[in-house]
Amino acid sequence: MWAMIRGVPHGLVYVRLWREADRPLIFGGKKMRTGSKNPLSDCTLCPRECHVDRLAGQRGYCGQTAQIVAARAALHYWEEPCISGRAGSGAVFFCGCPLRCSFCQNRDIAAGRAGREVGAERLTEIFLHLQQQGANNINLVTATHFVPLLVPALEAAKDRGLRIPVVYNTSSYEKVSTLRMLDGLVDIYLPDLKYVSSALSGLLSNAPDYFETAQEALAEMVRQTGKPLFLSPEGKRLDAEQMNEACCREEGDLADADFLMQKGVIVRHLALPGQGEDSRRVLRYLHRTYGNRIYISLMNQYTPMPGAALKLPELGRKLTQEEYEALTGYAIALGVENGFLQEGDTVGESFIPDFDGTGL
Numbered sequence: 001m002w003a004m005i006r007g008v009p010h011g012l013v014y015v016r017l018w019r020e021a022d023r024p025l026i027f028g029g030k031k032m033r034t035g036s037k038n039p040l041s042d043c044t045l046c047p048r049e050c051h052v053d054r055l056a057g058q059r060g061y062c063g064q065t066a067q068i069v070a071a072r073a074a075l076h077y078w079e080e081p082c083i084s085g086r087a088g089s090g091a092v093f094f095c096g097c098p099l100r101c102s103f104c105q106n107r108d109i110a111a112g113r114a115g116r117e118v119g120a121e122r123l124t125e126i127f128l129h130l131q132q133q134g135a136n137n138i139n140l141v142t143a144t145h146f147v148p149l150l151v152p153a154l155e156a157a158k159d160r161g162l163r164i165p166v167v168y169n170t171s172s173y174e175k176v177s178t179l180r181m182l183d184g185l186v187d188i189y190l191p192d193l194k195y196v197s198s199a200l201s202g203l204l205s206n207a208p209d210y211f212e213t214a215q216e217a218l219a220e221m222v223r224q225t226g227k228p229l230f231l232s233p234e235g236k237r238l239d240a241e242q243m244n245e246a247c248c249r250e251e252g253d254l255a256d257a258d259f260l261m262q263k264g265v266i267v268r269h270l271a272l273p274g275q276g277e278d279s280r281r282v283l284r285y286l287h288r289t290y291g292n293r294i295y296i297s298l299m300n301q302y303t304p305m306p307g308a309a310l311k312l313p314e315l316g317r318k319l320t321q322e323e324y325e326a327l328t329g330y331a332i333a334l335g336v337e338n339g340f341l342q343e344g345d346t347v348g349e350s351f352i353p354d355f356d357g358t359g360l
């Protein structure tokens, strides 16, 4: 269960720890620049820079060609309360991943062992159908390697009446040039900040450049969205401070899930067993760099997957309550006011939906 911190000195409970700009359309649809090279023909979309011709069927590190593949499109209730709300987030889980962490909880779809092909036109219909089902937003999960294909699908959906916010859910192993394709199309970024240590990111994600890459990506995300903005049940637009006040005032009647994020960045950090020092570096970096311009979501749901301990023995166990409480206390001591924490035992596979092609 998620809880929230509301700018109070204690009680870090799922602490709730926006700009339109000219978006350089690089691929797809009527707005592709004349003479522009299709980025999938020599793919450098992400920091792996594989230089493979995905249009010709070649696969790079992410494992995907120029055909969108997804595993599920359905209402999802396990994101932060201002994302899932009461009606759920319209999550589309894409297959393949440019990062491929050794402890991945979605490894079947990350490795491309599940999923089905979805054309751009069908993807537009899926977005609109999720909106019809009452989704609070469209939540694009691990879509980095499909971004040039998503742009025309999102544009078409917006032309046909998509009005709910678009959420981009990412590992942050992203190039700024790729994120700029989304400028003006994405309203909310939901990025991870997994590590500061390059040794750790090298060992567990084969990406010693993770932190320096993620730093630039996060800065671009915050530039695009600006400060967090929420929608109240009465339809009022509230900034973070106003939302915190409204939540407190109406306590008992309204819950965090009644205030839906419309713009902003929520940075997630999954605390790993035995890696408290690096988690503290992550929290320190985020708070000192962005303060209350972002929300921080501190997650305790690490679940040991088969083989997880091969690279780091501590990854064979769960995060202890003591480890998590030490981190939440550290966040409070730093002065984090806008954030989310997880309460109770969130470990297990209940957060992992069936990747059975539902909704595709």
Ligand code: SF4
Residues within 6 Å of the ligand: 043, 044, 045, 046, 047, 048, 049, 050, 051, 052, 059, 060, 061, 062, 063, 064, 097, 098, 144, 145
């Ligand atoms: S998106 Fe895939 S093919 Fe392209 S550079 Fe990244 S990992 Fe390589």
